[in-house]
Amino acid sequence: MEKNKQKILARIEKACKACGRSSSDVRLVWVSKTQPVSAVESAIAAGARDFGENRVQEALEKFLPQREGIVCRIIGPVQKNKLRKAVLAAQAIDTIADLESVQKLEALCKEANKNLEILFQVNASEEATKSGLSMAEAFDFLNNLPEPERLVYKGLMTIGKNTGNPEDSRACFAFLRNLRNKLFNSSAKFSNFTELSMGMTNDLEVAISEGATMVRVGTALFGARVF
Numbered sequence: 001m002e003k004n005k006q007k008i009l010a011r012i013e014k015a016c017k018a019c020g021r022s023s024s025d026v027r028l029v030w031v032s033k034t035q036p037v038s039a040v041e042s043a044i045a046a047g048a049r050d051f052g053e054n055r056v057q058e059a060l061e062k063f064l065p066q067r068e069g070i071v072c073r074i075i076g077p078v079q080k081n082k083l084r085k086a087v088l089a090a091q092a093i094d095t096i097a098d099l100e101s102v103q104k105l106e107a108l109c110k111e112a113n114k115n116l117e118i119l120f121q122v123n124a125s126e127e128a129t130k131s132g133l134s135m136a137e138a139f140d141f142l143n144n145l146p147e148p149e150r151l152v153y154k155g156l157m158t159i160g161k162n163t164g165n166p167e168d169s170r171a172c173f174a175f176l177r178n179l180r181n182k183l184f185n186s187s188a189k190f191s192n193f194t195e196l197s198m199g200m201t202n203d204l205e206v207a208i209s210e211g212a213t214m215v216r217v218g219t220a221l222f223g224a225r226v227f
């Protein structure tokens with residue numbers, strides 16, 4: 001795992017250098033979905049702090065009780081009836097794309113006396129199999145969100161195009177950066193709207209050159225997924 005980590009950190013470093021960014025501005029999210037808790041422990045020993053899980057149930061099993069300094073992010077879509085458990089397990093949900101979930105999460109966080117980071121997912125590749133706000137509706141939807149109370153609107157998340165050619169995702173990533181900038185400048189509601197979670201094992205270089213602040217890497221860190 002140490003070797004895998006070094007390889008990924010070197011790729012991030014190189015990509016940042018190539019576009020004049022500092023690698024300290026790009027966080028590595030370790031996607032531990034389907035991996036056992038022992039793999040999470042090894043990752044923490046190797047220096048991992050931010051983890052991504054697709055399923056709420058798995059997040060509960062692996063990330064409760066919460067470890068000091070460790071962040072569990074939910075990076076898969078969450079059904080409404082799982083939001084309560086998501087609030088329990090995670091410090092961030094990166095896939096929000098509807099008002100009802102925002103309202104429910106706000107109420108749940110008040111009840112739990114907890115703050116929660118939210119990223120909004122945009123389907124910037126416009127692929128039917130992916131969830132998220134459509135590019136056409138995203139600005140109006142976000143601009144009309146209620147003032148956050150216990151939620152912190154932190155930014156946007158997207159999944160690039162799955163064509164095998166990372167350059168095909170560049171326009172998606174650029175769209176996300178422009179949308180974040182527009183919202184950040186639009187209202188105090190978005191004063192914390194700085195994050196762009198985009199780029200995975202195959203396309204993290206392109207994502208970084210378009211401004212990614214988080215890249216989500218699974219296979220290249222943990223090896224093949226266990227199903």
Ligand SMILES: *Cc1c(COP(=O)(O)O)cnc(C)c1O
Nearest residue numbers: 031075200201216217218219220
């Ligand atoms: C699984 C997953 C990843 C990690 O993918 P790898 O190809 O294993 O690096 C990143 N983001 C999301 C949303 C995922 O579901």
